Amino acid sequence: MSVKTLAAADQVSRKPGDRINWGAEAARLPLYLFAVVVLIPFWWMIIAAFKTVPELMMNPPTFYPRDPSADSFYDPAFSGGADPGAGHVEGVFQRWTGVAGGFFRFAANSFGITVVVTILSLLIASLVAYMLTKTAAPGRRTVFVVIISSMMIPWQVSLIPNYLLTSDLGMTDSYLGYVIPGLAKAFVVFFLVQYLRSIPDDLVHAARVDGASEWRIWWQIILPLLRPALAAMAIFVALAEWNNFLWPLIIIRSDELYNLPVALSSLSNSIVSSPGSMGVAMAASLLATLPTVVFFFIFQKHFIKGIALSGIKA
Amino acid sequence: MTTTQTPKLDPEEAPPSPSAPRSRRSHRLQRFGPAYLMLLPFAVLFLVFGIFPLGRSFYYALTDFNGIRPPELVGFQNFSELILEDDRFHTALWNTLKYVVASVVLTITMGLILALAFKTTSLRDRVMRTIFFLPSVSAGVGIVLVWRWIFMVDSWGLANTLSRYFGGGNRAWLAEPSLSIPILITMAVWGGAGYAMVLFVAGINAIPDELYEQASIDGATKLRQFWHITLPLLRPVTVFVVITSTIGAFQVFEPIYLLWNRSAAVVGGPLDSALTIVPYLYDMGFNRFELGYASAIAWVLFFIIFLVTLVQLRVTKTFKEF
Numbered sequence: 316m317s318v319k320t321l322a323a324a325d326q327v328s329r330k331p332g333d334r335i336n337w338g339a340e341a342a343r344l345p346l347y348l349f350a351v352v353v354l355i356p357f358w359w360m361i362i363a364a365f366k367t368v369p370e371l372m373m374n375p376p377t378f379y380p381r382d383p384s385a386d387s388f389y390d391p392a393f394s395g396g397a398d399p400g401a402g403h404v405e406g407v408f409q410r411w412t413g414v415a416g417g418f419f420r421f422a423a424n425s426f427g428i429t430v431v432v433t434i435l436s437l438l439i440a441s442l443v444a445y446m447l448t449k450t451a452a453p454g455r456r457t458v459f460v461v462i463i464s465s466m467m468i469p470w471q472v473s474l475i476p477n478y479l480l481t482s483d484l485g486m487t488d489s490y491l492g493y494v495i496p497g498l499a500k501a502f503v504v505f506f507l508v509q510y511l512r513s514i515p516d517d518l519v520h521a522a523r524v525d526g527a528s529e530w531r532i533w534w535q536i537i538l539p540l541l542r543p544a545l546a547a548m549a550i551f552v553a554l555a556e557w558n559n560f561l562w563p564l565i566i567i568r569s570d571e572l573y574n575l576p577v578a579l580s581s582l583s584n585s586i587v588s589s590p591g592s593m594g595v596a597m598a599a600s601l602l603a604t605l606p607t608v609v610f611f612f613i614f615q616k617h618f619i620k621g622i623a624l625s626g627i628k629a
Numbered sequence: 630m631t632t633t634q635t636p637k638l639d640p641e642e643a644p645p646s647p648s649a650p651r652s653r654r655s656h657r658l659q660r661f662g663p664a665y666l667m668l669l670p671f672a673v674l675f676l677v678f679g680i681f682p683l684g685r686s687f688y689y690a691l692t693d694f695n696g697i698r699p700p701e702l703v704g705f706q707n708f709s710e711l712i713l714e715d716d717r718f719h720t721a722l723w724n725t726l727k728y729v730v731a732s733v734v735l736t737i738t739m740g741l742i743l744a745l746a747f748k749t750t751s752l753r754d755r756v757m758r759t760i761f762f763l764p765s766v767s768a769g770v771g772i773v774l775v776w777r778w779i780f781m782v783d784s785w786g787l788a789n790t791l792s793r794y795f796g797g798g799n800r801a802w803l804a805e806p807s808l809s810i811p812i813l814i815t816m817a818v819w820g821g822a823g824y825a826m827v828l829f830v831a832g833i834n835a836i837p838d839e840l841y842e843q844a845s846i847d848g849a850t851k852l853r854q855f856w857h858i859t860l861p862l863l864r865p866v867t868v869f870v871v872i873t874s875t876i877g878a879f880q881v882f883e884p885i886y887l888l889w890n891r892s893a894a895v896v897g898g899p900l901d902s903a904l905t906i907v908p909y910l911y912d913m914g915f916n917r918f919e920l921g922y923a924s925a926i927a928w929v930l931f932f933i934i935f936l937v938t939l940v941q942l943r944v945t946k947t948f949k950e951f
Contacts, residue, residue: 343746349739350760353819357763359787360775374785439674442667452664458672465679469880469934471907472927475689475920476682479696499675529663558769560883565915576770580887583774593778600771611766615759618766622824623831625869 360604363597364388368402371594387598404592407599410582414571418599421578425603428494428574429556433549436498441545444507445537449519450529459508462501478565488568497562503548506625510544511537547621550614557607575603686924694921707925717901718909718926725905727810729878732817737870739818740825745859748830758830761823768820773887776816777803780888803888806902813903816884821877825870832866833859868945872938879934882907906930 363371364387365380386392389406411417443462447455477496478487486492518540522532538545560576567577579599586592611618690707692700711718743761747754764772779787780802789799802808836859844854885908889898896912897904906926914923 346743346746346757349743350757353760353764353823355787356772356775356779356819357767359779360771363778372783372785374783375790376785376787439671443671446664446667450661450664452661452668455664458668461680462675465675465683467935467938468683468931469876469927471880471910472686472924472931473679473682474910474927475914475924476685477678479685479920480678480682495674496678499671499679501675501679504671529667533667554766560770561911579770579774583777583887584890590781590783593781596774597778600774603771604767604769607767607769608763611763618762619827622827625828 360597360600363594364601366594368404368591368594371591387594404595407595407602411570420571421573421575424572425557425575429553432494432497432556433553436500436503436552437545437548439498440500440503440507441538441541442533443504444511445533447508448511449516462504466501466505481566487566488572492566493563500552503552506548507541507544510541514540546617547624550618550621554607579603686927689921689924690928692921695918696920700921707922711925711929720901721904721906721909724810724903725879728813728881728905729875731814732878733871733874735814735818736821736874737825739822741829743822743826744829744833748833758826761826764820765824770883770887773884777888780812804899806900809898809903813884817878821874828866828870829863832863836862864945872941875937876934879930880907881905882911
């Protein structure tokens with residue numbers, strides 16, 4: 316819909332002969348203020364990451380780093396030991412010495428798991444969506460109803476059995492136990508089915524008449540047709556996986572398997588008693604948040620379209 | 630309910646109609662074999678990690694189970710204890726209710742206002758929308774830590790600095806029970822308003838312009854247009870936003886776990902003032918290993934969400950009939 320209707324809406328709000336509506340502009344003023352409020356936490360995080368330890372504890376606080384430093388990321392003056400000296404803390408990249416790669420390992424875990432989960436869950440869901448909408452296989456309605464009904468049940472209900480099952484299968488504290496239980500995503504199937512239903516069956520019929528196998532139709536016709544829907548879902552799934560916290564918190568024990576959220580949480584636990592280390596927490600938060608923001612700016616259109624679609628289809 | 634449906638999920642095992650001759654059945658399998666193969670990966674994972682755990686969870690909810698000893702059936706004792714006796718659970722319910730109502734109402738109102746103010750494709754509106762949407766993109770553990778840093782007790786914390794600037798004194802934000810829910814609501818509105826806004830913008834721009842043109846010709850004021858055109862036509866989007874954000878709000882966990890935990894074993898904030906349902910479930914299940922009891926909490930959560938969703942759908946239906 317968007318481009319055309321958005322443009323139309325634009326014209327309506329600025330009909331020729333309309334003067335600037337000062338009343339409306341004045342009414343917007345509090346909203347601009349709200350925009351500033353929305354940005355403040357980001358600004359507060361960024362400047363804290365680049366402040367020195369003494370500046371972090373200045374009262375009143377500074378609203379930009381007077382003496383920008385990257386010590387919160389890596390402090391060359393920090394030598395380790397019990398007394399690192401006033402004004403020095405262990406930077407993000409200096410922590411977790413027991414883990415090869417330290418913080419980078421967590422970022423790699425988060426990234427790898429996000430990519431794997433996104434690709435696999437979309438692939439298997441697209442297979443189901445194709446099967447449900449473009450074949451006449453008996454039983455497909457029942458399958459759809461079961462999948463849809465399961466969406467009503469909050470995932471916390473299966474949390475404990477899944478934890479026990481994962482541990483019975485010997486998969487706790489492993490990438491497998493992390494990834495596999497979350498691969499079958501009902502809402503992705505639902506979304507893809509809705510999308511595929513709006514696509515006429517002619518192409519599929521034509522391909523069948525030409526003797527193409529079901530797998531080939533899925534790969535060469537359905538997947539390309541599904542691209543906008545897959546893009547929207549990929550964003551949802553990837554973002555959720557990047558921020559996945561409770562499941563890894565429960566099943567991961569070893570430091571080297573932490574994803575970023577769990578690493579951040581353990582970091583915040585370990586430095587809660589020393590306010591001077593909050594710069595390190597903010598540096599780590601910045602490193603964990605920045606990729607999602609960059610991702611958003613790259614795929615902004617798909618983001619917005621995906622959300623709008625989800626609301627309109629519902 | 631789910632256990633009885635489970636076998637049907639794999640249509641290959643669905644009993645063929647008795648009248649169907651064997652040859653037709655094998656013909657069917659041959660014809661739809663690939664289709665069922667396509668279902669297989671999802672179906673297996675979905676059954677094992679999606680459906681089967683539901684039955685198991687319900688069974689645990691009826692047992693006394695600590696994860697080591699085998700579960701011992703106790704009937705509905707967990708539920709009756711939760712509903713009739715458990716003061717901590719009542720606290721969690723009450724806190725959740727306050728949080729859900731306030732955060733959903735404020736998030737949606739804010740989202741609608743933002744959508745009405747910044748709905749066009751002009752550069753200004755696009756920039757503003759991007760700003761408001763940023764928190765939804767970056768929601769996660771990192772941002773919760775930022776809030777924790779903002780609400781630090783020390784006088785150089787941002788919240789305290791602002792509080793002093795506006796004439797209030799320093800406060801121990803995260804230690805005062807009366808502030809816990811307002812802090813959670815603030816974070817929820819900050820993080821969710823932009824998301825609601827995007828949905829409302831899509832809904833508003835899908836309303837045909839002719840309706841407004843016609844209304845202006847008939848002399849309807851902007852306010853009347855909003856009341857009689859925009860709001861009614863936004864109903865489906867509003868229902869969607871209300872229901873999804875309500876469900877999400879009932880499941881709040883991360884901010885509570887991360888803002889108030891001094892150690893992994895303490896969940897719920899000062900005097901349990903921030904204890905909601907899911908953190909309580911986590912506490913019971915993974916700190917105290919009362920797995921049966923925690924499963925019962927999960928099912929109560931389901932029933933509450935289910936009922937609330939039904940009521941919301943019902944209410945919006947009533948509105949429609951007006």
